[in-house]
Amino acid sequence: xxxxxxxxxxxxxxxxxxxxxxxxxxxxxxxxxxxxxxxxxxxxxxxxxxxxxxxxxxxxxxxxxxxxxxxxxxxxxxxxxxxxxxxxxxxxxxxxxxxxxxxxxxxxxxxxxxxxxxxxxxxxxxxxxxxxxxxxxxxxxxxxxxxxxxxxxxxxxxxxxxxxxxxxxxxxxxxxxxxxxxxxx
Numbered sequence: 001x002x003x004x005x006x007x008x009x010x011x012x013x014x015x016x017x018x019x020x021x022x023x024x025x026x027x028x029x030x031x032x033x034x035x036x037x038x039x040x041x042x043x044x045x046x047x048x049x050x051x052x053x054x055x056x057x058x059x060x061x062x063x064x065x066x067x068x069x070x071x072x073x074x075x076x077x078x079x080x081x082x083x084x085x086x087x088x089x090x091x092x093x094x095x096x097x098x099x100x101x102x103x104x105x106x107x108x109x110x111x112x113x114x115x116x117x118x119x120x121x122x123x124x125x126x127x128x129x130x131x132x133x134x135x136x137x138x139x140x141x142x143x144x145x146x147x148x149x150x151x152x153x154x155x156x157x158x159x160x161x162x163x164x165x166x167x168x169x170x171x172x173x174x175x176x177x178x179x180x181x182x183x184x185x
Contacts, residue, residue, distance in 0.1 A: 032038050079159045080149040081181035085170050086142040095121045115162045116152035140180035
């Protein structure tokens with residue numbers, strides 16, 4: 001379990017507003033482009049501006065899961081989790097079954113929305129059926145990764161209940177499941 005701490009946003013107020021940071025970087029890139037013969041500085045700030053613009057776009061798509069309110073984890077924790085699943089059925093069959101079993105779930109393409117979360121199922125690129133059979137690190141080689149991340153305001157208890165429900169579903173299909181999360185079950 002690793003927790004990342006950001007010190008940048010607390011020292012530089014402009015870093016809290018990605019739109020402002022992006023605009024400043026692009027303005028600086030334009031000024032350097034016209035004022036200096038060296039175009040490398042301009043290109044660097046233009047790329048930095050695009051980075052902040054992309055950061056704004058990606059964080060505006062989902063609520064800030066790092067806010068500290070009584071119903072949430074501390075500000076340095078996250079409510080996303082991943083289930084590592086060893087299961088002997090096809091990916092599309094398991095995903096379809098999840099959608100049918102989770103009453104009230106909505107399916108859009110490769111996502112299932114349920115209980116304030118979006119879920120995706122993918123084949124584990126490191127899957128190895130021999131290594132997945134035993135050992136303390138067998139979970140790293142399980143067949144599927146079920147990534148679950150909040151798309152609405154959720155609390156810790158909601159995430160624990162959802163994880164238990166998904167684990168139960170996989171175990172009913174004779175699957176083996178391990179959870180990777182920053183919170184304890």
